Amino acid sequence: MRREEGTSESEADEREQHTAIAAILAAAIDSEQARDVWRLIDQAKSILLLAHERPDPDALGSALGLAHVLSPLGKECVVACADPVPANYAFLPGHESVVSRLPHQHFDLVIALDAGELGRYGALYTRYQSFFDTATILNLDHHVTSSGCGQVTIIDPASAATAELLTLLLLNREIAINLDAAKCLLAGIITDTRSFEYDATTERTLLAGSYLVGCGAIPEEIIKPYYRVKALAKARLWGIVLDRSLQSAAGGSIVWACVRRDYVREAGATADMDDGLASYLVDIDGVAFSVIFEEQDATTTKISIRTSAPHDAAAIAAAFGGGGHLRAAGAVLPMDIEAAVDRVIARIEASL
Amino acid sequence: MRREEGTSESEADEREQHTAIAAILAAAIDSEQARDVWRLIDQAKSILLLAHERPDPDALGSALGLAHVLSPLGKECVVACADPVPANYAFLPGHESVVSRLPHQHFDLVIALDAGELGRYGALYTRYQSFFDTATILNLDHHVTSSGCGQVTIIDPASAATAELLTLLLLNREIAINLDAAKCLLAGIITDTRSFEYDATTERTLLAGSYLVGCGAIPEEIIKPYYRVKALAKARLWGIVLDRSLQSAAGGSIVWACVRRDYVREAGATADMDDGLASYLVDIDGVAFSVIFEEQDATTTKISIRTSAPHDAAAIAAAFGGGGHLRAAGAVLPMDIEAAVDRVIARIEASL
Numbered sequence: 036m037r038r039e040e041g042t043s044e045s046e047a048d049e050r051e052q053h054t055a056i057a058a059i060l061a062a063a064i065d066s067e068q069a070r071d072v073w074r075l076i077d078q079a080k081s082i083l084l085l086a087h088e089r090p091d092p093d094a095l096g097s098a099l100g101l102a103h104v105l106s107p108l109g110k111e112c113v114v115a116c117a118d119p120v121p122a123n124y125a126f127l128p129g130h131e132s133v134v135s136r137l138p139h140q141h142f143d144l145v146i147a148l149d150a151g152e153l154g155r156y157g158a159l160y161t162r163y164q165s166f167f168d169t170a171t172i173l174n175l176d177h178h179v180t181s182s183g184c185g186q187v188t189i190i191d192p193a194s195a196a197t198a199e200l201l202t203l204l205l206l207n208r209e210i211a212i213n214l215d216a217a218k219c220l221l222a223g224i225i226t227d228t229r230s231f232e233y234d235a236t237t238e239r240t241l242l243a244g245s246y247l248v249g250c251g252a253i254p255e256e257i258i259k260p261y262y263r264v265k266a267l268a269k270a271r272l273w274g275i276v277l278d279r280s281l282q283s284a285a286g287g288s289i290v291w292a293c294v295r296r297d298y299v300r301e302a303g304a305t306a307d308m309d310d311g312l313a314s315y316l317v318d319i320d321g322v323a324f325s326v327i328f329e330e331q332d333a334t335t336t337k338i339s340i341r342t343s344a345p346h347d348a349a350a351i352a353a354a355f356g357g358g359g360h361l362r363a364a365g366a367v368l369p370m371d372i373e374a375a376v377d378r379v380i381a382r383i384e385a386s387l
Numbered sequence: 388m389r390r391e392e393g394t395s396e397s398e399a400d401e402r403e404q405h406t407a408i409a410a411i412l413a414a415a416i417d418s419e420q421a422r423d424v425w426r427l428i429d430q431a432k433s434i435l436l437l438a439h440e441r442p443d444p445d446a447l448g449s450a451l452g453l454a455h456v457l458s459p460l461g462k463e464c465v466v467a468c469a470d471p472v473p474a475n476y477a478f479l480p481g482h483e484s485v486v487s488r489l490p491h492q493h494f495d496l497v498i499a500l501d502a503g504e505l506g507r508y509g510a511l512y513t514r515y516q517s518f519f520d521t522a523t524i525l526n527l528d529h530h531v532t533s534s535g536c537g538q539v540t541i542i543d544p545a546s547a548a549t550a551e552l553l554t555l556l557l558l559n560r561e562i563a564i565n566l567d568a569a570k571c572l573l574a575g576i577i578t579d580t581r582s583f584e585y586d587a588t589t590e591r592t593l594l595a596g597s598y599l600v601g602c603g604a605i606p607e608e609i610i611k612p613y614y615r616v617k618a619l620a621k622a623r624l625w626g627i628v629l630d631r632s633l634q635s636a637a638g639g640s641i642v643w644a645c646v647r648r649d650y651v652r653e654a655g656a657t658a659d660m661d662d663g664l665a666s667y668l669v670d671i672d673g674v675a676f677s678v679i680f681e682e683q684d685a686t687t688t689k690i691s692i693r694t695s696a697p698h699d700a701a702a703i704a705a706a707f708g709g710g711g712h713l714r715a716a717g718a719v720l721p722m723d724i725e726a727a728v729d730r731v732i733a734r735i736e737a738s739l
Contacts, residue, residue: 051414052411056594058407231596232610241597248590254583264672267633267639267642267671274630275626278623278627281619318611319622320617
């Protein structure tokens with residue numbers, strides 16, 4: 036017996052699958068909460084959608100994704116963000132329409148996305164504070180640390196991304212998620228989970244991803260530009276740093292490397308191109324602590340620390356006046372890079 | 388209004404979600420096909436599960452995953468593979484039980500997984516050919532190029548991984564997927580799609596991933612050891628190669644680097660630690676062709692070519708007696724590394 040076609044489904048089966056997934060996602064949110072959200076949106080004709088400052092693709096993807104579904108419903112939508120959209124976010128349809136100043140128009144509703152404090156919307160908030168004082172605000176976010184800032188607020192830490200929460204809210208209302216919206220929402224989910232890797236990824240996160248892929252969004256079109264494409268100068272810089280400065284101590288449980296200003300110059304790079312290097316080093320077999328020492332000038336060195344469990348990066352950073360999280364922390368030290376290496380590595384060795 | 392708990396679901400809701408996802412996956416396979424598969428398995432008491440030679444986590448995860456669900460059903464299962472399990476596959480529960488020679492026992496059924504030709508099971512097949520000549524074989528695979536080799540064969544190219552097909556077959560039979568099985572099957576899906584990135588990833592692929600995460604499998608426990616953890620020597624080797632040999636031509640659309648034997652020695656590395664470097668280079672902004680030149684000895688150079696669409700890697704490799712796929716190909720050239728660089732780069736420049 037040989038069945039060439041295997042289990043390939045007919046289009047009708049695929050439509051049925053898609054509809055069934057939508058029903059599960061629609062049921063995954065409290066209907067009363069969803070009603071509160073839609074009541075506000077229904078009442079509004081003109082809507083300002085806000086992404087927080089220094090936007091990530093979840094903030095912008097959530098704002099743009101909502102705009103893509105609300106505009107065809109007759110809502111006049113403006114997406115705003117205090118900072119410009121990074122160049123490598125071109126996978127977000129509509130990214131070119133994001134404004135950094137508010138137009139002179141009335142808004143019936145502000146939807147504040149992916150942050151629970153108005154201050155996190157940066158200059159957009161501080162510049163237009165009197166507008167926000169009287170605005171009706173709907174606040175949708177997933178950060179457990181958020182305090183909330185809306186007349187209606189949903190902070191859902193069970194969602195790996197604000198885009199996951201929005202997917203539930205849209206499907207609960209039985210709103211068709213068009214292709215542009217699906218691309219924006221999938222971008223939020225993929226980038227907030229590093230392609231479903233981080234432990235915030237639940238069965239429901241992947242289910243939402245599944246549904247959005249079924250709407251036509253393509254993961255590779257997000258992952259490649261966001262995680263893989265890099266400048267030639269960045270590859271050169273990493274090569275120089277690893278070849279000339281990679282060191283280890285404590286039997287390989289501490290590794291570090293130095294980003295010197297002349298390395299950056301020689302590579303034709305910019306200083307921010309060491310981004311990701313500390314994480315790359317902590318994933319070396321057997322490493323407990325990794326540190327990148329970045330020479331800022333002759334008397335200032337920035338450090339980025341990463342740890343594997345159970346080691347505490349924040350404690351080391353705090354010893355040098357910095358801070359951060361348990362697995363990722365940093366500090367700026369008032370000394371040259373040689374002195375910083377000596378002091379920080381000695382401190383980590385003492386902690387082991 | 389502030390709802391701290393957001394949409395967090397009760398356990399009952401989560402169980403309902405899990406069951407509903409199982410039902411969609413169960414319906415996604417032709418029930419007649421599934422019946423043919425289960426008829427063979429039902430009739431067997433002792434089962435040999437085969438992973439193809441040079442196994443990837445989908446081959447081994449499929450074989451081990453099936454064993455994890457069939458053993459509690461009273462089946463005596465042996466998982467075999469011609470080659471040893473790579474050390475970094477420890478995320479596959481049961482990996483230590485895989486044998487590379489057949490035990491002296493009778494098997495009622497052979498389940499050949501993730502390859503459709505018996506020759507692809509390597510030395511296991513050639514050494515025991517007379518056994519296979521008379522065995523009842525169930526062949527489950529997803530490679531479109533497979534010819535099939537079983538009394539019952541399902542080759543399902545709609546599945547991104549053999550593990551996706553198995554998930555459907557198990558749920559169609561309403562078999563509970565236990566934690567060990569879920570870990571094995573999720574490993575197959577994640578590694579065959581590079582964490583849901585490759586274009587084989589469909590709505591159904593993510594749905595299967597969702598279900599397996601709901602069974603308790605954790606993506607990070609697969610992704611970290613498989614994709615991120617590396618030897619210190621590998622980081623050293625990449626640094627040396629990038630710092631000392633990275634070059635570009637044709638306005639940056641061709642980039643290449645050389646892995647010389649003395650680089651490998653200096654890094655304390657092994658030659659295979661350049662694995663992934665060609666892909667790393669093709670993801671540099673604006674690159675059409677990347678090439679890694681690996682010095683094998685004074686008169687032999689191996690090349691690995693990667694391309695971005697629409698450029699043809701296989702055509703370049705073929706010009707030097709090699710072959711491969713449209714985006715990834717290779718060849719072995721009977722010349723020293725300098726001559727190989729000159730010839731190959733000239734050939735690529737001529738093709739642009």
